[in-house]
Amino acid sequence: MSTRIENWPPQDAEAVEPHPDAPAPGTQLGEHYSECFGCGHEVESGLHLRSTVSDDMSVVSTFTVKKDHQGAPGLAHGGLLACAFDEALGSTVGNLLRTPTVTARLETDFVRPVPVGSTLHIAAKLDGRSGRKTYVSAEGRLDAADGPVALRARGLFVTVGVDHFTTHGDPDALAKFRQTKEAGQAEDRDWDVNP
Numbered sequence: 001m002s003t004r005i006e007n008w009p010p011q012d013a014e015a016v017e018p019h020p021d022a023p024a025p026g027t028q029l030g031e032h033y034s035e036c037f038g039c040g041h042e043v044e045s046g047l048h049l050r051s052t053v054s055d056d057m058s059v060v061s062t063f064t065v066k067k068d069h070q071g072a073p074g075l076a077h078g079g080l081l082a083c084a085f086d087e088a089l090g091s092t093v094g095n096l097l098r099t100p101t102v103t104a105r106l107e108t109d110f111v112r113p114v115p116v117g118s119t120l121h122i123a124a125k126l127d128g129r130s131g132r133k134t135y136v137s138a139e140g141r142l143d144a145a146d147g148p149v150a151l152r153a154r155g156l157f158v159t160v161g162v163d164h165f166t167t168h169g170d171p172d173a174l175a176k177f178r179q180t181k182e183a184g185q186a187e188d189r190d191w192d193v194n195p
């Protein structure tokens with residue numbers, strides 16, 4: 001059975017409200033985990049995505065394509081670009097709704113090639129919510145917030161409990177995640193997803 005979502009957001013989705021304690025527009029969001037490939041500073045060849053709350057419903061992220069991110073010579077790898085959108089969409093849901101979620105479905109439309117050295121400006125917005133399901137979409141523009149559209153993506157994120165990470169994750173990595181938080185390096189996150 002196909003799980004493709006034909007209508008976006010689906011009819012059963014309700015309007016989504018940001019969490020009352022969501023970071024205010026203009027807030028720069030910190031990395032959520034130092035070893036995250038999408039945002040962590042410890043991953044040398046990672047994406048080092050940086051995100052800022054744009055308004056109640058949206059987050060803008062930037063990511064500069066490096067040599068390590070190539071698919072074809074001089075061009076970004078498509079799967080890696082999808083990864084950047086996964087991170088940007090997940091950060092939008094996690095930070096504006098202040099809930100731990102995981103990607104259940106990610107659709108990416110590749111509109112134009114993304115050269116090494118270019119910076120993608122990814123504008124993501126919350127589209128709707130239905131129970132544990134949050135619908136979020138994004139557009140990525142080349143080299144400027146109003147540059148040409150290079151990608152579009154839509155994601156379904158499902159809210160999970162802490163047990164998702166304790167059951168399936170690595171205990172040592174989770175301990176490091178907790179220490180990072182306690183050291184105050186994971187800013188703006190007073191909601192606890194740790195065991």
Ligand SMILES: CCCCC/C=C\C/C=C\C/C=C\C/C=C\CCCC(=O)SCCNC(=O)CCNC(=O)[C@H](O)C(C)(C)COP(=O)(O)OP(=O)(O)OC[C@H]1O[C@@H](n2cnc3c(N)ncnc32)[C@H](O)[C@@H]1OP(=O)(O)O
Nearest residue numbers: 003032086087090091094095100102103104105158160193
């Ligand atoms: C990775 C980050 C972890 C750290 C979190 C900590 C702190 C967060 C802090 C800040 C956040 C900031 C940034 C985050 C940035 C990036 C995040 C990256 C996110 C990822 O990169 S994360 C890795 C990839 N991700 C997975 O590793 C998920 C694997 N997967 C599962 O773990 C299960 O599959 C799960 C849990 C998804 C569902 O399982 P489940 O048993 O809990 O629930 P169930 O199956 O009932 O689904 C419930 C409802 O979703 C519908 N549904 C499910 N899947 C669907 C699909 N594909 N299409 C259409 N609908 C779907 C069902 O139809 C049902 O709908 P309904 O309720 O209407 O029946």
